[in-house]
Every structure is written in structure tokens, then in C-alpha cells.
Amino acid sequence: MHRLFIPSADQPSERREPAWWFIFLKGRLLVSGEGDRLTIPLSPGLEDLGLDTREEIFLGTLGERPCYAAVPAQGASAPAGMTFLDLRQVYGRVAHDLIPIAFRGLHLLHWSQKTRYCGQCGMKMRDKAELRAKECPGCGNLSFPRISPAVIVLVERGDRCLLACSPRFKDGFYSTLAGFAEPGETLEEVVEREVREETGIEVKDIRYFGSQPWPFPDSLMVGFTAQYAGGEILVDGTEISDAQWFSFDRLPKIPGKISIARSLIDWFVTKHQSKEPEEERHD
Numbered sequence: 263m264h265r266l267f268i269p270s271a272d273q274p275s276e277r278r279e280p281a282w283w284f285i286f287l288k289g290r291l292l293v294s295g296e297g298d299r300l301t302i303p304l305s306p307g308l309e310d311l312g313l314d315t316r317e318e319i320f321l322g323t324l325g326e327r328p329c330y331a332a333v334p335a336q337g338a339s340a341p342a343g344m345t346f347l348d349l350r351q352v353y354g355r356v357a358h359d360l361i362p363i364a365f366r367g368l369h370l371l372h373w374s375q376k377t378r379y380c381g382q383c384g385m386k387m388r389d390k391a392e393l394r395a396k397e398c399p400g401c402g403n404l405s406f407p408r409i410s411p412a413v414i415v416l417v418e419r420g421d422r423c424l425l426a427c428s429p430r431f432k433d434g435f436y437s438t439l440a441g442f443a444e445p446g447e448t449l450e451e452v453v454e455r456e457v458r459e460e461t462g463i464e465v466k467d468i469r470y471f472g473s474q475p476w477p478f479p480d481s482l483m484v485g486f487t488a489q490y491a492g493g494e495i496l497v498d499g500t501e502i503s504d505a506q507w508f509s510f511d512r513l514p515k516i517p518g519k520i521s522i523a524r525s526l527i528d529w530f531v532t533k534h535q536s537k538e539p540e541e542e543r544h545d
């Protein structure tokens with residue numbers, strides 16, 4: 263079933279029920295159910311769940327239903343039969359169209375909590391009518407949700423690709439290289455700089471692959487592929503602990519399906535698996 267999500271910052275004056283509630287505690291989403299069939303609360307209201315909130319954001323409508331993101335009041339715990347799970351654990355286990363809304367909700371809650379006060383004069387900010395923004399009643403400063411662009415790149419060298427392991431990766435997996443854009447850089451320049459800084463490798467033929475919102479806390483990951491142009495792998499040992507060229511058919515442990523890193527790696531594997539052996543030799 264396809265349900266169209268229409269984003270809106272314009273909260274209806276009367277709450278229409280039932281509504282989808284994306285309730286986050288410390289970045290974890292409230293869900294119910296078991297195994298691969300989880301759902302999020304579709305409820306007439308938070309009162310039904312026995313939860314008080316300290317933050318509530320109207321996100322838009324999914325089909326007929328309004329969607330809200332909320333943070334429970336201090337000290338609240340999950341209602342009976344429900345639990346708070348990391349979005350990576352929820353992915354693939356709830357209806358597919360709920361995930362982007364959960365991402366949006368988490369991103370906006372992060373933003374809202376960080377912009378309670380004006381960065382210019384220190385007064386308490388308030389919601390700006392009909393806009394996804396906050397406004398300072400003192401100096402008129404407007405704050406829009408911050409989106410931090412980051413690149414993520416799969417570097418190809420024939421049938422091998424460059425993957426790296428970071429001490430930040432909890433499970434010791436290898437992933438594509440990534441890094442934030444700095445002021446004044448094009449995204450292509452970020453790709454070149456990040457790959458060079460993290461591995462000592464030079465790249466060429468940078469191509470756009472796709473993008474993914476990544477609300478941990480406020481990124482937009484912009485995916486690229488690039489070709490090896492020169493250099494030998496040299497890692498700094500702090501941000502990156504190891505980097506290697508991996509053959510498409512002998513990959514190490516890689517990230518889960520939720521990430522664009524995984525989409526890039528899957529794309530690379532599929533491309534080479536579908537090649538005739540004859541063609542492979544010319545790489």
C-alpha cells in the first residue's frame with residue numbers, strides 16, 4: 263500500500279485522530295511488537311499511552327493521518343508492551359514508509375532542543391508560524407533546521423574497492439570513506455580531500471550515486487563513486503585504524519542495510535557479480 267507523506271510545519275488547530283506518534287527517548291524510537299513485525303503507536307493521543315511529553319513537533323500527514331514527533335517527559339519509561347529501539351534496529355521491521363518520517367522527526371527534535379535560545383541575543387525562541395523555523399522575539403533572528411552535508415564515497419580499483427575501519431565503528435566493520443563538507447568546498451573537493459586525508463589515495467572520475475538523510479544528529483549523506491588515480495594506502499591510526507582494497511567477492515564485515523554505505527557496496531558487488539568472466543579480465 264502506498265501512502266503519500268506530505269510534510270508540513272503548519273500544525274492543524276485541532277488535533278485529528280488517530281495520529282502516528284514518533285516518540286524518541288535519547289534518540290531511540292518507541293515501538294511495539296516483536297521480531298520483524300514492529301509498529302509505532304497509532305494512537306488518539308499520548309494520554310492513551312500514559313506518556314507525558316516535554317517536546318512535540320507536527321511533521322505532516324501520512325495518507326489521512328497526522329504525524330507527530332515527541333520526546334517523553336523526564337524520567338518517563340516505555341509503556342507496557344512497548345520499547346525504545348535504535349533506528350538501526352527498527353529499520354526493515356516497520357512499514358517502509360514510516361522510516362523517512364522517523365528520520366525527519368529525530369532530526370527536527372535534535373534541532374529544536376539545540377535552538378531553545380537565540381544564538382544572537384540569548385532570548386527564548388518561539389516557533390515561526392507556517393515555517394519550519396524558530397524566531398527570536400527579541401532580535402528577529404530566524405533559525406532553520408541545520409542540515410550538515412557529508413560525502414560518502416566508494417573508491418573503485420577494477421574489481422576491488424577501498425574500505426576502511428574506524429575505531430568509532432563499534433562492531434569492527436569496514437565501510438566506505440566519509441567526511442563532512444567544510445565551508446568553501448564543492449562536494450567533489452570534499453571527496454578528494456577526505457580520501458586523501460584518510461587513506462593517502464588520489465581519486466578521479468567522481469560520480470554522484472545518491473543521497474540519504476542521516477539524523478545522527480543532522481547530516482545529509484551525499485554518496486559518490488570514484489576511480490583510483492594513484493597513491494599507496496597510508497592511514498593515520500586514529501580516525502582510521504585500517505584501510506584495504508577488498509575484492510567484491512571477499513568482503514570483510516560491512517555496515518547494515520539502513521546505510522547508503524551499504525547501498526554503495528551492494529551496488530559494487532552486483533556490478534561485478536553480473537559481469538562475464540571474459541569482461542572481468544580487462545579490468
Ligand SMILES: [Zn+2]
Nearest residue numbers: 380383398401
Ligand atoms: Zn535574538
